[in-house]
Amino acid sequence: MGVNIHEYQGKALFREEGVAVQEGVHCTTVDQALEAYDSLGSKVVAVKSQIHAGGRGKGYLYCPDTGDLQMEGGVKIALSRDEVETYSKNILGNILVTKQSGPEGKMVNNLYIEAGCEIAHEYYLALLVDREEDAILVMASTEGGVDIEEVAETTPQAIHKAWTDPSGKLPTGADSAMADSLGLTGVSKESFIEMLGRLVSMFVSRDCSMVEINPLVRTGDGAMIALDSKISFDDNASFRHPWRAEMRDMSEEEEVEIRANKSGLSYVKLDGNIGCLVNGAGLAMASMDVIKLYGGEPANFLDIGGGANKESITTAFGIILEDSNVEGILVNIFGGIIRCDMVARSIIDASREVGLSVPLVVRFSGTNHEEGREVLEESSLEVTTVGTLADGAQAIVAATVGVGA
Amino acid sequence: MSIWINESSKVLVQGITGGQGTFHATRMAEYGTDVVGGVTPGKGGQVVDLPGRSVPVYDTMGQAISETDADVSVIYVPARFAAAAIVEAADAFNEIKGEGLIVCITEGIPTLDMIRCVGHISEMPGIRLIGPNCPGIITPGENGGCKVGIMPGYIHAKGRIGIISKSGTLTYEAVAQTMGVGEGQTTCIGIGGDPISGTGFIDCLAAFEEDPDTEAVVMIGEIGGTAEEEAAAWAADNFSKPIIGFVAGATAPPGKRMGHAGAIISGGKGTADEKFSAFEKAGIHIARDPSKIGEVLVSVLVEAGLRES
Missing domain, CATH: 3.40.50.261 (Succinyl-CoA synthetase domains)
Structure with missing residues (x-):
């Protein structure tokens, strides 16, 4: 899983690492934005919405109360103090919907006011983990500032690639070759090579999973400047980067998913009506797939993990039932380390505690599945027990058809 | 026949004295796996009781392989130490036997640790790694x-x-x-x-x-x-x-x-x-x-x- 940060936080890291960026100020109010404009002393500034999703420039801002369109474009170039005020008002406290934000969009609570610069050309630069090559991949293109995915599809040769060795170093000359393929010369080439070196070492020392700069610009005097920053970190390495904790923006994360994580659960809400409680991510996805194949719609992904116990299973039931769309629950447990009889007892306790009122279908397989089934059948709980995944999906789809309709 | 392991494979458990290590070493031995020993740095000389046998604990993979002639090592050490455990096993197998199978169960290992690790092992044709984060x-x-x-x-x-x-x-x-x-x-x-x-x-x-x-x-x-x-x-x-x-x-x-x-x-x-x-x-x-x-x-x-x- 990746840990995302905002552009303004990414730029602060760039500054620390010596990667060239424009001056800018992080703001949370319109007044701060105006102060920032005054302090930057730049006639032209960019007013940039800060959310954890790309495509901000081409996004749409909506009022959270009325749903009315406030403004087109979540990144605006302001040529005056008045424009800074207008744009800031239209951005802060509104919902920004972009290609990457999902249709529900994201509330913008943070703004970045950045000094403008004279742009001679826009490039694209990204570093990320290449799982097929077991290396860090650097990608660069002269086609920056545009829809790079389209570039990748239509003219893949316009994207230049280089890979690091296992220790995270680019082969000798790879940086210079990449600069050449971007057509950079003189100070621009030198500036690019220096920036790339700093980015690669930052990627390694800070355990990033992705760093994307779109656009990376060449200014009129040949300098290379990162006008954007999208950074994700590898969460598995968070233990050695305690500084990350203060960069976390909880408002960008789903509250219920954070709560689930605290109990060792992995939960993602979906739009269907059949709740799922499964052990293992692959089996959880497969269970959702089968529900769909039998005509149902999963309400969630939920992996209870290998260390599940009565408390976490109770939490899991509670989280599933918080979703008012849920009209039935399928439990699919393949016992390995987890014993099905333990899960059965937890289900009984949890259903009492949370007041289970929707149909429940339980499929047990693996360790102590017979005991688990007996525990459920001997209880007063209304539950359908089945032996296979297909039977389970069929039973829960049948039990929820017409419910609530 | 089978691939990579069979009933005569001799297996070491890295992290054998930890909770997970002891639990799964026990289950493996019950199943019939020939568990020949374990490694936990600083606990060399101890003995772990498994069903039907007691196995020695070594400080290093080098000692463990030399003493037991193991073919396989399975890793149950915490994520932050797991990549080092894989590299230690790879080096020891490579030096002593020129071959070996390493199975890493641990989940949550930093990605860049694994890039270094997989790169290191790619230089050793006789060494195979399965995992990490696998059953x-x-x-x-x-x-x-x-x-x-x-x-x-x-x-x-x-x-x-x-x-x-x-x-x-x-x-x-x-x-x-x-x-x-x-x-x-x-x-x-x-x-x-x-x-x-x-x-x-x-x-x-x-x-x-x-x-x-x-x-x-x-x-x-x-x-x-x-x-x-x-x-x-x-x-x-x-x-x-x-x-x-x-x-x-x-x-x-x-x-x-x-x-x-x-x-x-x-x-x-x-x-x-x-x-x-x-x-x-x-x-x-x-x-x-x-x-x-x-x-x-x-x-x-x-x-x-x-x-x-």
Whole structure:
């Protein structure tokens, strides 16, 4: 899983690492934005919405109360103090919907006011983990500032690639070759090579999973400047980067998913009506797939993990039932380390505690599945027990058809 | 026959004195795995009691391999130390025997640690890593067998089907389905779903191709990456036995993304649909319904003349 940060936080890291960026100020109010404009002393500034999703420039801002369109474009170039005020008002406290934000969009609570610069050309630069090559991949293109995915599809040769060795170093000359393929010369080439070196070492020392700069610009005097920053970190390495904790923006994360994580659960809400409680991510996805194949719609992904116990299973039931769309629950447990009889007892306790009122279908397989089934059948709980995944999906789809309709 | 491990494989447990290590070393020994010892730095000289035997604990993998002549090591150490444990095992096997199998169960290892680790091992042709973040590998035998990992041993039986999977419990589901239609397994391998890992689908397929006892393979993928597509393309040219394929995650919503880089890295987007199409194109028999893996397996075996009905 990746840990995302905002552009303004990414730029602060760039500054620390010596990667060239424009001056800018992080703001949370319109007044701060105006102060920032005054302090930057730049006639032209960019007013940039800060959310954890790309495509901000081409996004749409909506009022959270009325749903009315406030403004087109979540990144605006302001040529005056008045424009800074207008744009800031239209951005802060509104919902920004972009290609990457999902249709529900994201509330913008943070703004970045950045000094403008004279742009001679826009490039694209990204570093990320290449799982097929077991290396860090650097990608660069002269086609920056545009829809790079389209570039990748239509003219893949316009994207230049280089890979690091296992220790995270680019082969000798790879940086210079990449600069050449971007057509950079003189100070621009030198500036690019220096920036790339700093980015690669930052990627390694800070355990990033992705760093994307779109656009990376060449200014009129040949300098290379990162006008954007999208950074994700590898969460598995968070233990050695305690500084990350203060960069976390909880408002960008789903509250219920954070709560689930605290109990060792992995939960993602979906739009269907059949709740799922499964052990293992692959089996959880497969269970959702089968529900769909039998005509149902999963309400969630939920992996209870290998260390599940009565408390976490109770939490899991509670989280599933918080979703008012849920009209039935399928439990699919393949016992390995987890014993099905333990899960059965937890289900009984949890259903009492949370007041289970929707149909429940339980499929047990693996360790102590017979005991688990007996525990459920001997209880007063209304539950359908089945032996296979297909039977389970069929039973829960049948039990929820017409419910609530 | 089987691939990579069999009933005579001698197995070391790295992290044997920890809770997970002791628990799973016990389960492995119960199943019939020849657990010959363990390694926990600073606890050398201790003894761990397992069913039917007591095994020595060593401070280093070098000592452990020299003393026990082990072929395999399984790692149950915490994530922050796991990559170092893999490298220690690889160096020791390489130096002492020139070969060895390392199975890393640990989940949550930093990705860049794994890049260094996999790079280090790639220089050692005799060393194979399975995992990390995987259930391990099992070869069921006539009486017991060799289980190196955390899977429930008793759901398996010796047979002629090879199983390869990125997933944990979904692997058990596939095993259960082969058992449901009266087929056992030669070897089952959970390769793990981490971005960077050791053995991949193609390594497993190549080994199953060489194994005369494996007559068909069940391959279970997951959304993300392009390993399934590459394996399918490889299999079309190099694999002569029937493959039954499933990919989990057809209903998973496209994740909210932060940038474009992940999507343009290889052209493909790693969706279940793309992977199923790649399977079909390569002549792999697909089960879109994971609860039908067993049924598809039977029809494929019948079609290939490997089974009456």
